[in-house]
Amino acid sequence: MRLFSPAQALSALSLLSGTVVRQQVDALTLDPNSPDSIKDVSSKIAKQLVAQYATIDDKGVHVIGGYPGVLYPPYYWWQAGAMFGTLLDYWHYTGDDQYNDMVREGMIHQFGEHLDLMPSNQSKNEGNDDQVFWAFSMIAAAEYGFPDPPSDQPGWLAMTQSVFNQFVARYNKEVADGNCGGGMRWQIYQWLNGWTYKNTASNGGLFHLGARLAMYTKNDTYAKWAEKAFDWMSESPLLTADGQVNDGTSMTTNPPCKDADQTQWTYNYGIMIAGAAYMYNYTNGAEKWKTALTNFLDKSGRFFPDQFNGVMYEICEPRALCDADQESFKAYLARWLGVCIQMAPYTHDIIMPRLQKSAVAAAQTCSGASPHGGGDYQCGTRWYQTGFDGIGGVGPQMTALNIISVLNVDRVPPPYSNSTGGTSAGNPGLGNGNDEDRLPVFQNDITTADKAGAAIITIILVVLTVLGAWWIVS
Numbered sequence: 001m002r003l004f005s006p007a008q009a010l011s012a013l014s015l016l017s018g019t020v021v022r023q024q025v026d027a028l029t030l031d032p033n034s035p036d037s038i039k040d041v042s043s044k045i046a047k048q049l050v051a052q053y054a055t056i057d058d059k060g061v062h063v064i065g066g067y068p069g070v071l072y073p074p075y076y077w078w079q080a081g082a083m084f085g086t087l088l089d090y091w092h093y094t095g096d097d098q099y100n101d102m103v104r105e106g107m108i109h110q111f112g113e114h115l116d117l118m119p120s121n122q123s124k125n126e127g128n129d130d131q132v133f134w135a136f137s138m139i140a141a142a143e144y145g146f147p148d149p150p151s152d153q154p155g156w157l158a159m160t161q162s163v164f165n166q167f168v169a170r171y172n173k174e175v176a177d178g179n180c181g182g183g184m185r186w187q188i189y190q191w192l193n194g195w196t197y198k199n200t201a202s203n204g205g206l207f208h209l210g211a212r213l214a215m216y217t218k219n220d221t222y223a224k225w226a227e228k229a230f231d232w233m234s235e236s237p238l239l240t241a242d243g244q245v246n247d248g249t250s251m252t253t254n255p256p257c258k259d260a261d262q263t264q265w266t267y268n269y270g271i272m273i274a275g276a277a278y279m280y281n282y283t284n285g286a287e288k289w290k291t292a293l294t295n296f297l298d299k300s301g302r303f304f305p306d307q308f309n310g311v312m313y314e315i316c317e318p319r320a321l322c323d324a325d326q327e328s329f330k331a332y333l334a335r336w337l338g339v340c341i342q343m344a345p346y347t348h349d350i351i352m353p354r355l356q357k358s359a360v361a362a363a364q365t366c367s368g369a370s371p372h373g374g375g376d377y378q379c380g381t382r383w384y385q386t387g388f389d390g391i392g393g394v395g396p397q398m399t400a401l402n403i404i405s406v407l408n409v410d411r412v413p414p415p416y417s418n419s420t421g422g423t424s425a426g427n428p429g430l431g432n433g434n435d436e437d438r439l440p441v442f443q444n445d446i447t448t449a450d451k452a453g454a455a456i457i458t459i460i461l462v463v464l465t466v467l468g469a470w471w472i473v474s
Ligand SMILES: *[C@@H]1O[C@H](CO)[C@@H](O)[C@H](O)[C@H]1NC(C)=O
Pocket: 067, 109, 110, 111, 112, 113, 119, 120, 121, 122
């Protein structure tokens, strides 16, 4: 994940200005206790989301971005992977399967030449966090019993194992090189800025994937790795003992990995909450995971402040500073709070009121006109305000869809494992191999613009750390 280049920023700006409401449509009114209302409101929002990915004509699927599985700028490759996860959730929670073929096609299309979720024409900018967001959707497909790819392709489980194996190899290299005693770097390739940053999305990603693979396969090796990733994070500045989840830690301090960027993002909490909930369930309620989960949930209360009547918000929203990545983050906290209820039922009464209040507030923002002619019900970013706030696009649509559809969590089966009905084909050895063999195309093409884009992010990170600290205090 990163900020976009100046050219993309310009096109983003023009997109955004196109999003500013010219006419409003009726707001959606959600009854959070009614399955029919949840389904109806979700389907209207899903239609608008899909319209921003693809227009479906009579010749089949025509994708706006030109290729199955990608969104147009300013959305990076990772966000399409995350969006398929949102659409899988939509199907799982409402039963509406009308987009399933499109989702399946998009997911299979990005497996990559080496079946590693590093397609050579995307991987130039790919970080561990980008890759893991695709893997999250792969394992969700396995857990929901989504039809596996054709038999000449790996199953959803195998693709998740592929990413897990790549992460383990990268982690082991960090240990061998003595870099902060382990941990995942943000980036896979050193030409990207952020190569010297160890972030929560990547490390939490290993933890979270390991926990879900353990749950699905009952292969304890995955659980051991999940615990190892978690323990490393607990000893690093990424996690505090009382459950605060920081964004990342720099390797360029003395000593390396000394301080944390303490900006509080919803999605980092979502990744950790789900990982802890799966481990809690996998271990049949071990105290270690119960404590971790309870603490993360407790601290995540900060995203549902009284000031906004308990409605979920992202720290960049009040000043409208969220970038296209950040506009989607709430989707992941919403999604994984739902899974948490299933894996750790004792959390139900803490979580459900938060989800319900936020979902009702999200629905009433979905009165924007479509930026792409795909119907109405564009949702906004600031759920705590009345009506559409003028900031639409894929991210806000995903967040609303996730938080509304997940309200049906008590009415659907928990994620399948391969002993409770999951049938996705696995391959525990997929993805073994060398990152040098996965070099992207256009490698000579890493432009100054890319590097400049990456430099900007570092600067923004520093600014955000300072601002973030200030926001939290004030
Ligand atoms: C990217 O590569 C995939 C194969 O992995 C291919 O299907 C797709 O069409 C390519 N897209 C572009 C933009 O080259």
